[in-house]
Amino acid sequence: MAGAGPVQVRLDQVRKGYGRGEGRVLALDGVSLTFAAGTFTALMGPSGSGKSTLLHCAAGLDKPDEGRIHLGDTELTRLGESKLLDVRRQRIGVVFQSFNLVASLTAAENVALPARLAGQKVRREAVHELLARVGLADRARHLPSSLSGGQQQRVAIARALFTGPDVVFADEPTGALDTRAGADVLGLLRETVDTWGQTVVMVTHDPRAASMADRVVFFADGKVAGELTSPSAERIGSWLAELGA
Template sequence: MSDAVRLSGVRKVYGKGSGAVAALAGVSAGFERGTFTAVMGPSGSGKSTFLHCAAGLDKPTSGSVELAGVELTGLGENQLTRLRRDKIGFVFQAFNLLPALTVAQNIALPLRLAGRTPDRAAMSEVVHRVGLENRLGHRPAQLSGGQQQRVAIARALVTRPAVIFADEPTGALDTRTAREVLTLLRQAVTASSQTIVMVTHDPVAASFADRVIFLADGTLVGELHSPTPEAVADRMTHLGAWAAA
Protein backbone atom coordinates (compact mmCIF):
# COMPACT_ATOMS: atom_id res chain seq x y z
CA MET A 1 0.00 0.00 0.00
CA SER A 2 1.22 3.49 -0.78
CA ASP A 3 1.08 6.40 1.64
CA ALA A 4 -1.69 8.97 1.37
CA VAL A 5 0.50 11.32 3.42
CA ARG A 6 4.19 11.20 4.27
CA LEU A 7 6.23 13.58 6.43
CA SER A 8 10.01 13.38 6.09
CA GLY A 9 12.29 15.09 8.59
CA VAL A 10 9.75 17.83 9.30
CA ARG A 11 10.95 20.60 11.60
CA LYS A 12 8.84 23.58 12.58
CA VAL A 13 10.46 26.40 14.53
CA TYR A 14 8.56 29.41 15.83
CA GLY A 15 10.46 32.59 16.67
CA LYS A 16 14.13 33.41 16.15
CA GLY A 17 17.39 33.46 18.06
CA SER A 18 17.25 32.73 21.78
CA GLY A 19 13.43 32.87 21.70
CA ALA A 20 13.09 30.14 19.06
CA VAL A 21 10.90 27.17 19.95
CA ALA A 22 10.97 23.91 17.98
CA ALA A 23 7.38 22.65 17.86
CA LEU A 24 8.49 19.73 15.66
CA ALA A 25 12.04 18.45 15.78
CA GLY A 26 12.56 16.36 12.63
CA VAL A 27 9.46 14.15 12.50
CA SER A 28 9.10 11.42 9.86
CA ALA A 29 5.86 9.43 9.55
CA GLY A 30 3.80 7.77 6.83
CA PHE A 31 0.05 7.14 6.67
CA GLU A 32 -1.03 4.33 4.35
CA ARG A 33 -4.15 4.70 2.22
CA GLY A 34 -7.24 3.23 3.84
CA THR A 35 -5.95 3.42 7.41
CA PHE A 36 -7.06 5.24 10.57
CA THR A 37 -4.27 6.76 12.68
CA ALA A 38 -4.61 8.62 15.98
CA VAL A 39 -1.97 11.17 17.01
CA MET A 40 -1.49 11.62 20.75
CA GLY A 41 0.87 13.29 23.17
CA PRO A 42 1.03 15.52 26.25
CA SER A 43 -0.07 19.14 26.00
CA GLY A 44 2.54 21.09 24.02
CA SER A 45 3.95 17.96 22.37
CA GLY A 46 3.41 19.33 18.83
CA LYS A 47 0.20 17.50 17.86
CA SER A 48 -1.55 20.51 16.33
CA THR A 49 1.60 21.67 14.52
CA PHE A 50 2.01 18.13 13.17
CA LEU A 51 -1.54 18.16 11.83
CA HIS A 52 -1.18 21.66 10.35
CA CYS A 53 2.04 20.76 8.54
CA ALA A 54 0.64 17.45 7.27
CA ALA A 55 -2.46 19.22 5.91
CA GLY A 56 -0.59 22.07 4.24
CA LEU A 57 -2.01 24.65 6.65
CA ASP A 58 1.48 25.51 7.91
CA LYS A 59 4.83 25.33 6.10
CA PRO A 60 7.65 23.36 7.77
CA THR A 61 10.87 25.19 8.57
CA SER A 62 12.63 22.24 6.94
CA GLY A 63 11.78 18.75 5.74
CA SER A 64 9.07 17.73 3.30
CA VAL A 65 5.42 16.71 3.20
CA GLU A 66 3.93 14.64 0.38
CA LEU A 67 0.15 14.30 0.09
CA ALA A 68 -1.58 12.20 -2.60
CA GLY A 69 1.71 12.09 -4.49
CA VAL A 70 2.20 15.87 -4.42
CA GLU A 71 5.11 17.52 -2.62
CA LEU A 72 3.57 20.38 -0.62
CA THR A 73 6.60 22.39 0.41
CA GLY A 74 7.18 23.85 -3.06
CA LEU A 75 3.59 24.89 -3.72
CA GLY A 76 2.36 28.48 -3.72
CA GLU A 77 -0.62 29.56 -1.63
CA ASN A 78 -3.12 29.27 -4.50
CA GLN A 79 -1.88 25.78 -5.35
CA LEU A 80 -2.08 24.77 -1.69
CA THR A 81 -5.63 26.10 -1.44
CA ARG A 82 -6.70 24.05 -4.46
CA LEU A 83 -5.01 20.93 -3.15
CA ARG A 84 -6.64 21.28 0.29
CA ARG A 85 -10.03 21.82 -1.37
CA ASP A 86 -9.72 18.82 -3.71
CA LYS A 87 -7.69 16.31 -1.72
CA ILE A 88 -8.33 16.97 1.99
CA GLY A 89 -11.34 16.79 4.29
CA PHE A 90 -11.33 18.49 7.69
CA VAL A 91 -13.31 17.70 10.83
CA PHE A 92 -12.81 20.03 13.80
CA GLN A 93 -13.98 20.07 17.42
CA ALA A 94 -15.99 23.25 16.75
CA PHE A 95 -17.92 21.78 13.73
CA ASN A 96 -17.31 24.99 11.67
CA LEU A 97 -20.68 24.90 9.90
CA LEU A 98 -22.15 28.01 8.26
CA PRO A 99 -25.23 28.94 10.30
CA ALA A 100 -27.18 30.48 7.39
CA LEU A 101 -26.91 27.33 5.25
CA THR A 102 -29.04 24.19 5.50
CA VAL A 103 -27.55 20.78 6.24
CA ALA A 104 -27.62 19.92 2.52
CA GLN A 105 -25.93 23.21 1.60
CA ASN A 106 -23.24 22.80 4.27
CA ILE A 107 -22.44 19.29 3.04
CA ALA A 108 -22.22 20.40 -0.59
CA LEU A 109 -20.18 23.54 0.18
CA PRO A 110 -16.71 22.15 -0.72
CA LEU A 111 -18.04 21.05 -4.11
CA ARG A 112 -19.67 24.44 -4.74
CA LEU A 113 -16.43 26.23 -3.82
CA ALA A 114 -14.59 24.04 -6.29
CA GLY A 115 -17.11 24.92 -9.01
CA ARG A 116 -18.42 21.36 -9.13
CA THR A 117 -22.08 20.40 -9.24
CA PRO A 118 -22.81 17.95 -6.40
CA ASP A 119 -23.49 14.46 -7.73
CA ARG A 120 -26.93 13.48 -6.44
CA ALA A 121 -26.06 9.82 -5.94
CA ALA A 122 -22.83 10.63 -4.10
CA MET A 123 -24.63 13.15 -1.88
CA SER A 124 -27.35 10.62 -1.09
CA GLU A 125 -24.80 7.98 -0.19
CA VAL A 126 -22.92 10.28 2.20
CA VAL A 127 -26.12 11.61 3.78
CA HIS A 128 -27.38 8.06 4.30
CA ARG A 129 -24.07 6.99 5.82
CA VAL A 130 -24.22 9.71 8.48
CA GLY A 131 -27.96 9.26 9.09
CA LEU A 132 -29.13 12.78 8.21
CA GLU A 133 -31.81 12.01 5.60
CA ASN A 134 -34.50 13.72 7.71
CA ARG A 135 -32.43 16.80 8.53
CA LEU A 136 -31.38 18.12 5.12
CA GLY A 137 -33.53 21.26 5.31
CA HIS A 138 -32.52 22.12 8.89
CA ARG A 139 -29.96 24.74 9.84
CA PRO A 140 -27.11 24.03 12.30
CA ALA A 141 -28.87 25.82 15.21
CA GLN A 142 -31.70 23.29 14.93
CA LEU A 143 -29.35 20.33 15.39
CA SER A 144 -27.71 18.68 18.39
CA GLY A 145 -23.92 18.75 18.72
CA GLY A 146 -23.69 15.17 17.50
CA GLN A 147 -25.82 15.94 14.45
CA GLN A 148 -23.69 18.98 13.65
CA GLN A 149 -20.55 16.85 13.77
CA ARG A 150 -22.24 14.33 11.45
CA VAL A 151 -22.80 17.20 8.99
CA ALA A 152 -19.11 18.09 9.28
CA ILE A 153 -18.12 14.47 8.60
CA ALA A 154 -20.44 14.30 5.57
CA ARG A 155 -18.93 17.56 4.29
CA ALA A 156 -15.45 16.04 4.67
CA LEU A 157 -16.45 12.81 2.89
CA VAL A 158 -18.39 14.26 -0.02
CA THR A 159 -15.34 15.27 -2.08
CA ARG A 160 -13.87 11.75 -1.69
CA PRO A 161 -10.63 13.25 -0.36
CA ALA A 162 -7.26 11.52 -0.27
CA VAL A 163 -7.19 12.05 3.49
CA ILE A 164 -9.39 13.41 6.28
CA PHE A 165 -7.68 15.28 9.11
CA ALA A 166 -9.71 15.32 12.32
CA ASP A 167 -8.68 17.61 15.19
CA GLU A 168 -10.27 16.52 18.49
CA PRO A 169 -13.52 15.67 16.62
CA THR A 170 -15.26 14.38 19.78
CA GLY A 171 -13.95 17.06 22.17
CA ALA A 172 -17.30 18.89 22.41
CA LEU A 173 -19.51 15.77 22.56
CA ASP A 174 -20.87 13.58 25.36
CA THR A 175 -19.56 10.01 25.64
CA ARG A 176 -22.40 8.25 23.79
CA THR A 177 -22.47 10.77 20.93
CA ALA A 178 -18.67 10.69 20.69
CA ARG A 179 -18.81 6.93 20.25
CA GLU A 180 -21.37 7.29 17.43
CA VAL A 181 -19.16 9.84 15.64
CA LEU A 182 -16.05 7.65 16.03
CA THR A 183 -17.98 4.66 14.68
CA LEU A 184 -18.85 6.74 11.60
CA LEU A 185 -15.18 7.58 11.04
CA ARG A 186 -14.22 3.93 11.54
CA GLN A 187 -16.84 2.83 9.00
CA ALA A 188 -15.51 5.35 6.45
CA VAL A 189 -12.13 3.63 6.70
CA THR A 190 -13.42 0.05 6.72
CA ALA A 191 -16.17 0.38 4.10
CA SER A 192 -14.72 3.04 1.78
CA SER A 193 -10.95 2.80 2.33
CA GLN A 194 -10.88 6.42 3.52
CA THR A 195 -7.62 7.57 5.11
CA ILE A 196 -8.04 9.38 8.45
CA VAL A 197 -5.47 11.08 10.68
CA MET A 198 -6.99 12.18 14.01
CA VAL A 199 -5.47 14.23 16.82
CA THR A 200 -7.05 13.30 20.13
CA HIS A 201 -6.33 13.30 23.87
CA ASP A 202 -8.90 10.56 24.56
CA PRO A 203 -7.66 6.93 24.85
CA VAL A 204 -11.16 5.63 24.02
CA ALA A 205 -11.25 7.70 20.81
CA ALA A 206 -7.76 6.48 19.92
CA SER A 207 -8.89 2.85 20.31
CA PHE A 208 -11.07 3.23 17.18
CA ALA A 209 -7.88 3.73 15.12
CA ASP A 210 -5.67 1.07 13.53
CA ARG A 211 -2.63 2.56 15.23
CA VAL A 212 -1.64 5.40 17.52
CA ILE A 213 1.52 7.45 17.12
CA PHE A 214 2.85 9.33 20.13
CA LEU A 215 4.58 12.72 20.18
CA ALA A 216 6.53 14.29 23.02
CA ASP A 217 8.54 17.51 22.84
CA GLY A 218 8.06 17.66 19.07
CA THR A 219 9.52 14.19 18.54
CA LEU A 220 7.91 10.90 17.52
CA VAL A 221 8.47 8.63 20.53
CA GLY A 222 6.56 5.47 19.66
CA GLU A 223 3.47 3.86 18.19
CA LEU A 224 0.86 1.28 19.12
CA HIS A 225 -1.01 -1.02 16.73
CA SER A 226 -4.54 -2.38 17.33
CA PRO A 227 -4.80 -0.10 20.38
CA THR A 228 -7.04 -0.65 23.39
CA PRO A 229 -8.08 2.25 25.66
CA GLU A 230 -6.08 0.69 28.51
CA ALA A 231 -2.89 0.28 26.48
CA VAL A 232 -3.16 3.85 25.16
CA ALA A 233 -3.78 5.29 28.65
CA ASP A 234 -0.81 3.36 30.02
CA ARG A 235 1.47 4.63 27.24
CA MET A 236 0.26 8.21 27.77
CA THR A 237 1.03 7.97 31.50
CA HIS A 238 4.61 6.99 30.73
CA LEU A 239 4.84 9.64 28.01
CA GLY A 240 3.95 12.33 30.53
CA ALA A 241 6.77 11.14 32.77
CA TRP A 242 9.16 10.93 29.79
CA ALA A 243 8.28 14.46 28.65
CA ALA A 244 8.72 15.87 32.15
CA ALA A 245 12.09 14.18 32.65
Protein backbone atom coordinates in the same frame (compact mmCIF):
# COMPACT_ATOMS: atom_id res chain seq x y z
CA MET B 1 -3.77 -2.79 9.66
CA ALA B 2 -4.44 -5.74 7.40
CA GLY B 3 -5.13 -4.69 3.86
CA ALA B 4 -3.44 -1.31 4.25
CA GLY B 5 -2.65 0.27 0.92
CA PRO B 6 0.33 2.26 -0.33
CA VAL B 7 1.66 5.27 1.51
CA GLN B 8 -0.91 8.06 1.30
CA VAL B 9 0.92 10.74 3.32
CA ARG B 10 4.66 10.97 3.92
CA LEU B 11 6.59 13.45 6.07
CA ASP B 12 10.37 13.62 5.79
CA GLN B 13 12.41 15.45 8.45
CA VAL B 14 9.71 18.06 9.07
CA ARG B 15 10.59 20.94 11.38
CA LYS B 16 8.28 23.74 12.45
CA GLY B 17 8.87 26.49 14.99
CA TYR B 18 6.96 29.49 16.28
CA GLY B 19 8.29 32.79 17.56
CA ARG B 20 11.77 34.28 17.34
CA GLY B 21 14.93 34.53 19.34
CA GLU B 22 14.97 33.13 22.85
CA GLY B 23 11.19 32.79 22.82
CA ARG B 24 11.15 30.51 19.78
CA VAL B 25 9.38 27.18 20.33
CA LEU B 26 10.20 24.17 18.15
CA ALA B 27 6.87 22.41 17.69
CA LEU B 28 8.18 19.73 15.29
CA ASP B 29 11.80 18.62 15.46
CA GLY B 30 12.73 16.55 12.42
CA VAL B 31 9.64 14.33 12.25
CA SER B 32 9.53 11.56 9.63
CA LEU B 33 6.29 9.57 9.43
CA THR B 34 4.05 7.78 6.94
CA PHE B 35 0.32 7.05 6.82
CA ALA B 36 -0.87 4.18 4.65
CA ALA B 37 -3.99 4.34 2.52
CA GLY B 38 -7.05 2.73 4.08
CA THR B 39 -5.89 3.07 7.68
CA PHE B 40 -6.97 4.95 10.81
CA THR B 41 -4.17 6.58 12.82
CA ALA B 42 -4.47 8.48 16.10
CA LEU B 43 -1.90 11.09 17.15
CA MET B 44 -1.44 11.57 20.90
CA GLY B 45 0.83 13.25 23.41
CA PRO B 46 1.02 15.95 26.06
CA SER B 47 -0.15 19.47 25.32
CA GLY B 48 2.47 21.19 23.18
CA SER B 49 4.01 17.91 22.02
CA GLY B 50 3.55 18.73 18.33
CA LYS B 51 0.68 16.47 17.35
CA SER B 52 -1.72 19.24 16.22
CA THR B 53 1.09 21.09 14.44
CA LEU B 54 1.89 17.92 12.53
CA LEU B 55 -1.75 17.48 11.54
CA HIS B 56 -2.01 21.09 10.35
CA CYS B 57 1.18 20.79 8.30
CA ALA B 58 0.19 17.43 6.80
CA ALA B 59 -3.24 18.85 5.89
CA GLY B 60 -1.69 21.82 4.12
CA LEU B 61 -3.11 24.28 6.64
CA ASP B 62 0.37 25.36 7.74
CA LYS B 63 3.80 25.17 6.11
CA PRO B 64 6.82 23.62 7.80
CA ASP B 65 10.09 25.53 8.07
CA GLU B 66 12.06 22.55 6.79
CA GLY B 67 11.41 19.09 5.39
CA ARG B 68 9.04 17.65 2.83
CA ILE B 69 5.42 16.52 2.93
CA HIS B 70 3.93 14.35 0.19
CA LEU B 71 0.28 13.53 -0.49
CA GLY B 72 0.61 10.56 -2.79
CA ASP B 73 2.99 11.72 -5.52
CA THR B 74 2.34 15.43 -4.84
CA GLU B 75 4.84 17.32 -2.72
CA LEU B 76 2.74 19.82 -0.79
CA THR B 77 5.77 21.71 0.44
CA ARG B 78 6.66 22.78 -3.12
CA LEU B 79 3.25 24.12 -4.04
CA GLY B 80 2.34 27.80 -4.21
CA GLU B 81 -0.67 28.97 -2.20
CA SER B 82 -3.11 28.78 -5.14
CA LYS B 83 -2.20 25.21 -6.09
CA LEU B 84 -2.09 24.17 -2.45
CA LEU B 85 -5.61 25.53 -1.99
CA ASP B 86 -6.79 23.44 -4.96
CA VAL B 87 -5.23 20.31 -3.44
CA ARG B 88 -6.82 21.00 -0.06
CA ARG B 89 -10.25 21.46 -1.62
CA GLN B 90 -10.10 18.38 -3.82
CA ARG B 91 -7.91 15.84 -2.02
CA ILE B 92 -7.93 16.69 1.70
CA GLY B 93 -10.82 16.64 4.15
CA VAL B 94 -10.56 18.28 7.57
CA VAL B 95 -12.83 17.90 10.61
CA PHE B 96 -12.44 20.26 13.56
CA GLN B 97 -13.56 20.07 17.19
CA SER B 98 -15.70 23.19 16.71
CA PHE B 99 -17.55 21.78 13.63
CA ASN B 100 -16.97 25.01 11.62
CA LEU B 101 -20.37 24.87 9.93
CA VAL B 102 -21.84 28.00 8.35
CA ALA B 103 -24.80 28.96 10.56
CA SER B 104 -26.91 30.37 7.72
CA LEU B 105 -26.61 27.25 5.53
CA THR B 106 -28.59 24.03 5.83
CA ALA B 107 -26.91 20.70 6.46
CA ALA B 108 -27.03 19.91 2.74
CA GLU B 109 -25.62 23.30 1.81
CA ASN B 110 -22.80 22.92 4.33
CA VAL B 111 -21.88 19.53 2.89
CA ALA B 112 -21.72 20.93 -0.65
CA LEU B 113 -19.89 24.13 0.28
CA PRO B 114 -16.27 23.04 -0.40
CA ALA B 115 -17.22 21.74 -3.84
CA ARG B 116 -19.06 24.96 -4.67
CA LEU B 117 -16.08 27.04 -3.52
CA ALA B 118 -13.90 24.94 -5.83
CA GLY B 119 -16.22 25.75 -8.74
CA GLN B 120 -17.42 22.16 -9.06
CA LYS B 121 -20.89 21.16 -10.14
CA VAL B 122 -22.82 19.72 -7.22
CA ARG B 123 -25.44 17.01 -7.66
CA ARG B 124 -28.19 17.23 -5.05
CA GLU B 125 -28.50 13.45 -5.13
CA ALA B 126 -24.85 13.05 -4.15
CA VAL B 127 -25.29 15.38 -1.18
CA HIS B 128 -28.33 13.49 0.06
CA GLU B 129 -26.63 10.12 -0.46
CA LEU B 130 -23.74 11.23 1.74
CA LEU B 131 -26.05 12.62 4.42
CA ALA B 132 -27.84 9.27 4.41
CA ARG B 133 -24.48 7.54 4.87
CA VAL B 134 -23.83 9.51 8.05
CA GLY B 135 -27.36 8.92 9.34
CA LEU B 136 -28.82 12.36 8.57
CA ALA B 137 -31.07 11.70 5.60
CA ASP B 138 -33.94 13.47 7.35
CA ARG B 139 -31.88 16.51 8.40
CA ALA B 140 -30.81 17.86 5.01
CA ARG B 141 -32.82 21.10 5.31
CA HIS B 142 -32.02 21.78 8.95
CA LEU B 143 -29.76 24.66 10.01
CA PRO B 144 -26.88 23.87 12.41
CA SER B 145 -28.75 25.59 15.25
CA SER B 146 -31.45 22.92 15.09
CA LEU B 147 -28.99 20.02 15.17
CA SER B 148 -27.34 18.42 18.19
CA GLY B 149 -23.56 18.59 18.59
CA GLY B 150 -23.19 15.02 17.38
CA GLN B 151 -25.35 15.72 14.34
CA GLN B 152 -23.34 18.83 13.51
CA GLN B 153 -20.13 16.82 13.64
CA ARG B 154 -21.69 14.24 11.33
CA VAL B 155 -22.46 17.04 8.87
CA ALA B 156 -18.85 18.18 9.18
CA ILE B 157 -17.63 14.65 8.42
CA ALA B 158 -19.95 14.43 5.42
CA ARG B 159 -18.58 17.77 4.21
CA ALA B 160 -15.01 16.49 4.61
CA LEU B 161 -15.86 13.36 2.58
CA PHE B 162 -17.90 15.03 -0.16
CA THR B 163 -15.09 15.61 -2.67
CA GLY B 164 -13.76 12.06 -2.21
CA PRO B 165 -10.50 13.17 -0.56
CA ASP B 166 -7.37 11.06 -0.37
CA VAL B 167 -7.21 11.57 3.39
CA VAL B 168 -9.35 13.01 6.19
CA PHE B 169 -7.62 14.81 9.06
CA ALA B 170 -9.65 15.14 12.27
CA ASP B 171 -8.49 17.49 15.04
CA GLU B 172 -10.10 16.46 18.36
CA PRO B 173 -13.38 15.57 16.57
CA THR B 174 -15.10 14.39 19.76
CA GLY B 175 -13.73 17.09 22.07
CA ALA B 176 -16.96 19.10 22.15
CA LEU B 177 -19.31 16.10 22.35
CA ASP B 178 -20.80 14.07 25.17
CA THR B 179 -19.79 10.43 25.55
CA ARG B 180 -22.60 8.94 23.48
CA ALA B 181 -22.34 11.43 20.62
CA GLY B 182 -18.56 11.05 20.66
CA ALA B 183 -18.85 7.28 20.37
CA ASP B 184 -21.21 7.66 17.42
CA VAL B 185 -18.79 9.98 15.62
CA LEU B 186 -15.85 7.64 16.26
CA GLY B 187 -17.90 4.75 14.94
CA LEU B 188 -18.58 6.75 11.79
CA LEU B 189 -14.88 7.52 11.29
CA ARG B 190 -14.09 3.83 11.79
CA GLU B 191 -16.73 2.96 9.21
CA THR B 192 -15.26 5.34 6.64
CA VAL B 193 -12.04 3.32 6.86
CA ASP B 194 -13.50 -0.20 7.04
CA THR B 195 -16.37 0.20 4.58
CA TRP B 196 -15.35 3.02 2.27
CA GLY B 197 -11.57 2.53 2.28
CA GLN B 198 -10.87 6.04 3.53
CA THR B 199 -7.64 7.16 5.22
CA VAL B 200 -8.14 8.95 8.55
CA VAL B 201 -5.57 10.72 10.75
CA MET B 202 -6.97 11.96 14.08
CA VAL B 203 -5.56 14.03 16.93
CA THR B 204 -7.11 13.10 20.28
CA HIS B 205 -6.35 13.20 23.99
CA ASP B 206 -8.82 10.40 24.81
CA PRO B 207 -7.44 6.82 25.07
CA ARG B 208 -10.89 5.39 24.38
CA ALA B 209 -11.14 7.39 21.16
CA ALA B 210 -7.62 6.41 20.12
CA SER B 211 -8.38 2.73 20.71
CA MET B 212 -10.71 2.89 17.69
CA ALA B 213 -7.66 3.45 15.47
CA ASP B 214 -5.42 0.84 13.83
CA ARG B 215 -2.34 2.64 15.12
CA VAL B 216 -1.45 5.27 17.70
CA VAL B 217 1.60 7.50 17.24
CA PHE B 218 2.82 9.27 20.39
CA PHE B 219 4.56 12.65 20.41
CA ALA B 220 6.75 14.35 23.00
CA ASP B 221 8.79 17.53 22.65
CA GLY B 222 8.17 17.78 18.92
CA LYS B 223 9.34 14.26 18.15
CA VAL B 224 7.78 10.83 17.64
CA ALA B 225 8.09 9.06 21.01
CA GLY B 226 6.74 5.67 19.93
CA GLU B 227 3.69 3.93 18.54
CA LEU B 228 1.24 1.08 19.11
CA THR B 229 -0.71 -1.05 16.66
CA SER B 230 -4.10 -2.60 17.45
CA PRO B 231 -4.09 -0.51 20.64
CA SER B 232 -6.26 -0.92 23.71
CA ALA B 233 -7.34 2.01 25.87
CA GLU B 234 -5.36 0.54 28.78
CA ARG B 235 -2.09 0.30 26.82
CA ILE B 236 -2.60 3.79 25.45
CA GLY B 237 -3.21 5.13 28.94
CA SER B 238 0.02 3.56 30.17
CA TRP B 239 2.00 5.16 27.35
CA LEU B 240 0.47 8.57 28.05
CA ALA B 241 1.26 8.27 31.76
CA GLU B 242 4.91 7.60 30.92
CA LEU B 243 4.95 10.68 28.67
CA GLY B 244 3.39 12.82 31.39
CA ALA B 245 0.23 13.55 29.37
